[in-house]
Every structure is written in C-alpha cells, then in structure tokens.
Amino acid sequence: MKLLLSAFACEPGLGSEEGVGWNMAIEAAREHQVWVLTRGFCAGTIEPYLVENPIPNLQFIYFEPFGWSEDWKGRQGLLIVHYYLWQVLAYFVARQWHQKIQFDLARHVTYVRYWNPSFLALLPIPFIWGPVGGGESAPAPFWRDFNFRGKVYEAMRDTARWLGEHDPFVGLTARRSAIALAATEQTAVKLRRLGAKRVEVTTAIALSTAEIDTLAQAPPPPITPIRFLSVGRLIHWKGLHLSLRAFATADLPTAEYWIIGDGVERGRLAALAQQLGVGDRVRFWGLLPRGEVLGKMGECHALIHPSLHESGGFVCTEMMAARRPVLCLNWGGPGVQVTPETGILIEAHNPTQVIHDLAQGMEQLAAHWDQWGEAGYDRVRSHFSWETKGQYFNQLYRELIKK
Numbered sequence: 280m281k282l283l284l285s286a287f288a289c290e291p292g293l294g295s296e297e298g299v300g301w302n303m304a305i306e307a308a309r310e311h312q313v314w315v316l317t318r319g320f321c322a323g324t325i326e327p328y329l330v331e332n333p334i335p336n337l338q339f340i341y342f343e344p345f346g347w348s349e350d351w352k353g354r355q356g357l358l359i360v361h362y363y364l365w366q367v368l369a370y371f372v373a374r375q376w377h378q379k380i381q382f383d384l385a386r387h388v389t390y391v392r393y394w395n396p397s398f399l400a401l402l403p404i405p406f407i408w409g410p411v412g413g414g415e416s417a418p419a420p421f422w423r424d425f426n427f428r429g430k431v432y433e434a435m436r437d438t439a440r441w442l443g444e445h446d447p448f449v450g451l452t453a454r455r456s457a458i459a460l461a462a463t464e465q466t467a468v469k470l471r472r473l474g475a476k477r478v479e480v481t482t483a484i485a486l487s488t489a490e491i492d493t494l495a496q497a498p499p500p501p502i503t504p505i506r507f508l509s510v511g512r513l514i515h516w517k518g519l520h521l522s523l524r525a526f527a528t529a530d531l532p533t534a535e536y537w538i539i540g541d542g543v544e545r546g547r548l549a550a551l552a553q554q555l556g557v558g559d560r561v562r563f564w565g566l567l568p569r570g571e572v573l574g575k576m577g578e579c580h581a582l583i584h585p586s587l588h589e590s591g592g593f594v595c596t597e598m599m600a601a602r603r604p605v606l607c608l609n610w611g612g613p614g615v616q617v618t619p620e621t622g623i624l625i626e627a628h629n630p631t632q633v634i635h636d637l638a639q640g641m642e643q644l645a646a647h648w649d650q651w652g653e654a655g656y657d658r659v660r661s662h663f664s665w666e667t668k669g670q671y672f673n674q675l676y677r678e679l680i681k682k
Contacts, residue, residue, distance in 0.1 A: 280311040280676055283382040285369055285399050287362060288389040289317040289339075291328045294593055297321075299483050300389040306669030308337040311676070314376060316369050319343040320350060340376065344368045359439075363395065370398035377402055383680050387411075387452075391483045391590060393466050393473075394443025400455040405679040408456040408475070410483040412590025413440065414466030415611040417516055420629040421587055428543070429515030450474055457679050462590040463611050482615055484591045485665045486600060494600035495656055497577035505534040505645040507606075508579035510572060510594045511586070513542030518585035518608070520544075520551060521630060525637030526583075527555035531645055537579060539564045539572055576601050580648040584613055585637060587627070592616060596663045599655030604648055606640045608633070616663065621655035 284307065289300030300317065307313045317325070319341040329337075344364040373385065386407040387397035393411040400406045416437065422430060443449050453459055453473035461467035461480050470478045486494075500506060507526065511517050519538065526536045538548070538561065545563060552561040564575065576582075582598040584607040592612045595605050605622035607613040617624055623640040627633055661667065 280383045280680060281380055282307055282311050282313045282676065283316070283373060283376070283380075283385045283399070283402075284313060284388050285316045285366075285373075285386070285397060286388040287318060287365055288321075289315060290321050290324045292324070295591075296389045296391060299391060302485065302487070302665045303388045303668070303672070304337060305334065306665055307672065307676075308334055309669060310673050312336045313338070314380065314382070315339050316373060317341060318365065319346075319348040340372060342368060342372055362390065366396060366398055370401055373399055373402060377404070384676055391462060393461075393469055394440045394446075394449060396446060396448035396452045398448065398452075400452045405457040406455060407458055407460065407675070407679070408452060408470075409460035410462045410481055411460065411470075412462030412466050412483065412612065414461070414469040415463055415588035415590065416465075417587035418627055418629075421518075421627070424520060424630055425515045426547070432515070444469070444473065458675070463615055465611065466590065480615065481671065482591070482612060482663070484593050484596060484612070484616075485663045485668045486593075486596055486659065487665050490597075491600045491659055491664060494573065494576070494597055495602065497573075497601040497603075499649075500578055500580050503533065505531060505648070506579040507534065507536045507581055507583045507641060507644075508539070508576060508598075509536070509583050510539045510576075511584075513538070513540050513544040513548060515544055516587045516589075517544075518587045518633075519548055521633050522583045522585045522637055523548060523551050523555060523557070523561065524634045525641060526561070527552075527557045528634060529638040529641040529645075531641060534560065534641070534645060536561045536583070537564060537575060538562065539567055539575060541566045573597070573601075576603065579603065581606060581622075581641075581644040583607075583637070583641070585625075585633065586611065586613060589613065596659050599663075600659040602652030602656045604644055604651035604655060606637065606644060618654075618658065621651055621658050 286300030288296035290297040291301050304315045322341045384405045385399040385402050391411050392413045450473050453475040458477045459470045459475035462483050467478050467480050552558045582605045589611045595613050595616045599621050605617045608627045609624035610627045625636045
C-alpha cells in the first residue's frame, strides 16, 4: 500500500510525541510504502539517522509555515499557533503529493491531541485519526489541592479543549474519519460526541523489543528496604502530593520513596515530605539520563503513578516490562495499560479516598510486590511492543482499503 502519515512530532531516539511519530512510521514502512509529513525542524535528526540506517519504503516530506523552523520550547502559545498553521499547510502539501502518488490511505499520528483538526481528512481516501488523547480531566474535587498556578493551568486547558471541540474543522475531522482511535476511554467519549462514526480505544505508546529485553533483565531488588518509585515531571497534575501523603500514612516505617524528575512542584513536594515527617525516607533524584532511570527502576519494588490526567504513561509499561507492579489511578492512559493482574488500580473520587486507597495499595505491594511481575511483562510483550502495534495497524490498513 501507499500510505501518507502526518507526524508533526517525529524524531528518532526520543520518547513522548516524537517517539510515537517515529516508531509508527518505522512500523508502517516494514510492509508498505510510506510518506511522512513532518516538520522541517525534525530533519536535523532524521536525515543523519537515515544516512547511517537507511530504511527502504520510507520517505519524509519536510515543511514549515513561513519557514518557522524552531523548537518553540518555553513558548507554548506560539507553538499552538504554529501547529494549527502547520496542519492547514499539511493539507495543501498532501494534496499535491496525492496527485502524483495516489495514496491508498492517510493517517494522523502526532500530535496525539483530539481537540485540533487534521485537514488530511479532506483527502478523497480513507482517513485514520489517531490514536489521539487529551479527553481526561482532573476530577473537580482534586482542584482544591492545586496552587494558583495549577488552577490557572487547568482552567486554560479546559478552555482550549472547549474551543477545539467547537472548531468546525475538528468536527469535520471526526465525521470524515473512517476510524477514530482514542488513547483513553475518556477521549473515546469526546470523539463520539464530535461525530466520529467508528471509535476504538487503543494506546499510542509502546516499547521496542530491545527496550523490553533490556528491562526484563533487571535483577530482583534488594529484599529490604521496600522502595517505591515515581518518574515524571514534578507538576501538579502528576498527583505526587497525593502519593506522598499516602506514603506517610502507610504502615511502612522502613520503606523508601524515590522520585525521579524535576519541575515547578519540586520545592513544594520536598517541603511536604518534611512536613509529613518522611523527609528522611523520600529521595528526590532530579533529572537523570534514561540509562540511569532504567537502573533505578531495577532497584525499586513498585511504581507509584497517581497522575490525574494523562493519555500515555510510558513509565507504566517500562516498569511492567521490568516485572514490577504499578499502583495507579484507574483513569486515563495508565487505567488502560494496567490491569488487576499487573498492578493495583485506584478509583479517583476525591483526595481523601485516593490517599487512603494508595496507602493500602502500598502496604499490599510491600508484602506481595512479586506476585504481579510476570503478568506485567507478558502484557507488555503482547500489547505494548512496537512490533505488536505495527501488526495491529497493518491489519487495520488492509481492512479499510478493502472497503
């Protein structure tokens, strides 16, 4: 088949959106001829990689509106405008290429965000939207623990989503999609309301076979002390203020809690740990290279991931691949990835309930952390490898082309 993918974020060797765009393109090119629309900014990493590692059947089409080839870090407002303009230009670039190539199918890959349109839906060929996410919100009772900055962030995010949902081109994207893929159950509800005819839930994240094999070789952690781990940006909606309170409440006087990452909430979280009387057992490691992060995973017994709205959550799959259980909220992406066989899922009704249930979960993990490990590894191998994702999408491509 001749496939056209739209991947605004697409770079080799990275995680997050860039990793999703890159790996989706690589897997598609294993069986099909693939053209990828992406940013001119990404050429700086893609082209050197392809010189050293040529990939047959894969071609990149680079462009930027007005030649704006920047990374936009720290300028979120400009990035939003740039992204929308890029999507508009993508349609005209795609239409020109379609006249030459006659693509069989088009697909939007990144950003993984449901409230922005993909104008590739206007092409006269089957269109796949996603997986896209972002339909999750921090439940209202949890806002009371956010500082002013956090509340402003949540309000602005809700406003951006409301505006997106009322953008006629977003509705058009949903209605013209042959299938709309939602990264979470919450996003699936949004896509149906937008008018998507066929909606399925499937995550956008996965790990390479090499990564899974490396993680699977992690040795068992020391018997004592029991160590819990959280990894990610230290920002309000990651919910670490909840897990710290739970850790202080749990009857685990010798357990340790390691936190890897940095962000605006670090000082507040460190002060909270001292206030709760567990400052000597909570260690903030800051930002670490990926190799060191994987090493720390091997030294810990379980992942604590109380994120309040997240479509993905690579760290959950990484810990499961390392045969470690995950304690998370039954909400968003982690709620799709983790099952009762691979960890403990906590409902998210209000902060008091979540702190209580997290504390109980920590006590349960401390006593029986190893009973979930093998099931977690098996789930990652069968559901969250890029090879498995590639097979899923190849089957979907064939199904849509036959129609």
